Amino acid sequence: MAGKAVKSVAKAVGEYQYPWREKLTKYKDELSKGVWGYWHLGAWKPLAISARRRARIRKEVMLAGEDWPYDPERKEMRTKRKGHKCDRISAEKRANTAELMKKMPQMLADYRKRKWEKKMNEEDAAAKKT
Numbered sequence: 001m002a003g004k005a006v007k008s009v010a011k012a013v014g015e016y017q018y019p020w021r022e023k024l025t026k027y028k029d030e031l032s033k034g035v036w037g038y039w040h041l042g043a044w045k046p047l048a049i050s051a052r053r054r055a056r057i058r059k060e061v062m063l064a065g066e067d068w069p070y071d072p073e074r075k076e077m078r079t080k081r082k083g084h085k086c087d088r089i090s091a092e093k094r095a096n097t098a099e100l101m102k103k104m105p106q107m108l109a110d111y112r113k114r115k116w117e118k119k120m121n122e123e124d125a126a127a128k129k130t
Contacts, residue, residue: 020057020060020061020064023053023057024057024061027048027049027054027057030047030048030049031047031049031054031057031070032070033047034047034072035054035070035071035072036051058070058071
């Protein structure tokens with residue numbers, strides 16, 4: 001006898017579906033005011049429906065395949081990286097130094113040439129003065 005009662009209760013609970021359509025129509029105005037609450041005449045008012053009940057209604061609506069328009073728009077992802085800035089910059093500096101070291105022989109040759117040309121110009125200017 002007890003086994004039949006347990007089976008009938010389990011069947012009733014399994015067949016029971018949360019009446020989300022009625023709840024959605026009942027709290028439609030409240031849900032459209034925001035997720036957590038809203039400002040009214042300069043004062044913050046929390047929603048009349050709790051977050052747990054709101055989440056349950058949302059879950060039931062989503063499981064039924066319906067659209068849930070009451071979620072706020074999602075913000076853009078953060079682009080700021082975590083970690084120390086000096087660690088990031090030092091890696092970039094090492095890469096830049098490696099590239100510059102490849103160019104170093106040409107840079108030294110250009111430097112020596114400029115210095116030599118400057119020295120020659122100074123000698124020419126000194127010769128013209130005397």
